[in-house]
Amino acid sequence: MAPLAARDEPRQGLWDLVLPRRTTSGEETIASFVRRRLGDEVSSLFAESVLAGIHSGDPDRLSIDATFPQLVAMERDQRSLILAARKARLSRGSSAPVSAFLSLARGMGSLVDALVAKLPAGTLRLRAPVRALSIVGKRWLVHTERGAESFDAVHLALPPRAAAPLLSQIAPDAARLLAAVRHVSSAVVLLGYHQRQLERTLDASGFVVPPGEDCELTASTWLSHKWPGRAPQDHVLLRGFLGGTRDPEAHTLPDDELIARAKKGFARTVGAHGEPVLSRVVRYPVASPQMELGHRARIERVARLVAELPAELHLAAAGFNGVGIPDTIRQAQSVWP
Numbered sequence: 001m002a003p004l005a006a007r008d009e010p011r012q013g014l015w016d017l018v019l020p021r022r023t024t025s026g027e028e029t030i031a032s033f034v035r036r037r038l039g040d041e042v043s044s045l046f047a048e049s050v051l052a053g054i055h056s057g058d059p060d061r062l063s064i065d066a067t068f069p070q071l072v073a074m075e076r077d078q079r080s081l082i083l084a085a086r087k088a089r090l091s092r093g094s095s096a097p098v099s100a101f102l103s104l105a106r107g108m109g110s111l112v113d114a115l116v117a118k119l120p121a122g123t124l125r126l127r128a129p130v131r132a133l134s135i136v137g138k139r140w141l142v143h144t145e146r147g148a149e150s151f152d153a154v155h156l157a158l159p160p161r162a163a164a165p166l167l168s169q170i171a172p173d174a175a176r177l178l179a180a181v182r183h184v185s186s187a188v189v190l191l192g193y194h195q196r197q198l199e200r201t202l203d204a205s206g207f208v209v210p211p212g213e214d215c216e217l218t219a220s221t222w223l224s225h226k227w228p229g230r231a232p233q234d235h236v237l238l239r240g241f242l243g244g245t246r247d248p249e250a251h252t253l254p255d256d257e258l259i260a261r262a263k264k265g266f267a268r269t270v271g272a273h274g275e276p277v278l279s280r281v282v283r284y285p286v287a288s289p290q291m292e293l294g295h296r297a298r299i300e301r302v303a304r305l306v307a308e309l310p311a312e313l314h315l316a317a318a319g320f321n322g323v324g325i326p327d328t329i330r331q332a333q334s335v336w337p
């Protein structure tokens with residue numbers, strides 16, 4: 001970490017308190033936005049490990065306007081990010097803080113189960129990947145290995161990279177734009193320990209790892225500390241993230257190697273020692289769409305191109321307007337209110 005600024009030097013992080021708003025227009029990267037408002041040190045720590053880390057991406061490429069429009073709005077409407085954050089905290093009052101991390105009591109799979117339960121019988125086709133789409137008149141033909149079926153509208157709830165090949169025949173320009181959205185890969189290692197195997201008390205939700213540290217994890221969430229029911233009594237469940245733009249090929253490593261890297265990371269950060277009582281590896285190849293500079297203009301252009309098709313088509317999923325589950329739900333609700 002860089003040495004603290006000498007007493008008579010400006011403290012970069014606090015410039016935000018006096019800096020005027022940005023006067024120029026145009027999209028900006030996460031790194032440029034944070035550096036401009038809060039200085040180099042905050043940029044390298046906060047922009048890279050927290051903001052870009054959420055997207056497993058590169059802060060010098062990701063668009064702040066597409067990824068964190070709320071921060072852009074804070075500067076636009078209230079000038080200083082620090083003052084705006086303080087005002088927001090005060091306005092929440094002293095009532096019990098609601099955690100920023102929400103989940104479902106029975107795990108995220110219960111969301112899918114609930115959605116499936118609402119579908120009319122016979123409408124769900126599992127293990128039937130769509131191979132191609134074609135238009136006949138104003139209707140769609142959806143081609144799978146089981147043959148073609150006709151529908152009056154299609155909603156591709158797929159990330160841009162997966163939607164692109166399905167559009168290559170009917171909307172080639174839109175397909176090219178979507179295929180050019182970069183997607184990165186990551187791996188998640190879940191390790192369970194008995195509480196006594198940890199030297200550190202888990203007193204937070206997890207951690208993020210700034211670049212340059214001797215740790216191959218990019219971040220960790222302490223699942224059993226965040227939510228009840230995630231581990232048996234006296235045990236903890238830790239989730240470690242590896243890969244992203246920092247180590248693009250990490251997900252291709254064998255399980256043993258990924259587990260070894262996670263164990264080393266947890267030994268260093270929370271003092272985990274001995275063999276974990278549980279270990280699981282989940283790989284997410286080409287799974288995180290990157291909303292880089294130009295992303296919003298690209299998606300708007302795609303929307304205009306598909307609106308010209310003679311049959312009704314919707315594109316709304318992670319990687320179009322946002323990447324998280326709330327973004328995905330918001331987009332779906334705007335199509336199907």
Ligand SMILES: Cc1cc2nc3c(=O)[nH]c(=O)nc-3n(C[C@H](O)[C@H](O)[C@H](O)COP(=O)(O)OP(=O)(O)OC[C@H]3O[C@@H](n4cnc5c(N)ncnc54)[C@H](O)[C@@H]3O)c2cc1C
Pocket residue numbers: 128129130131157158159162186188284287288316317318323324325326328
């Ligand atoms: C490591 C990781 C951690 C994450 N953590 C969080 C988090 O903590 N909070 C959060 O809000 N979000 C998180 N996300 C993002 C979250 O996973 C996405 O927002 C969410 O999965 C998007 O849902 P979706 O239905 O749009 O797309 P997906 O979940 O990608 O689902 C698309 C589905 O379409 C299927 N498919 C692909 N091609 C075809 C085809 N041709 N025919 C038929 N089916 C096809 C795929 O198999 C897949 O099942 C995380 C993502 C990753 C990778």
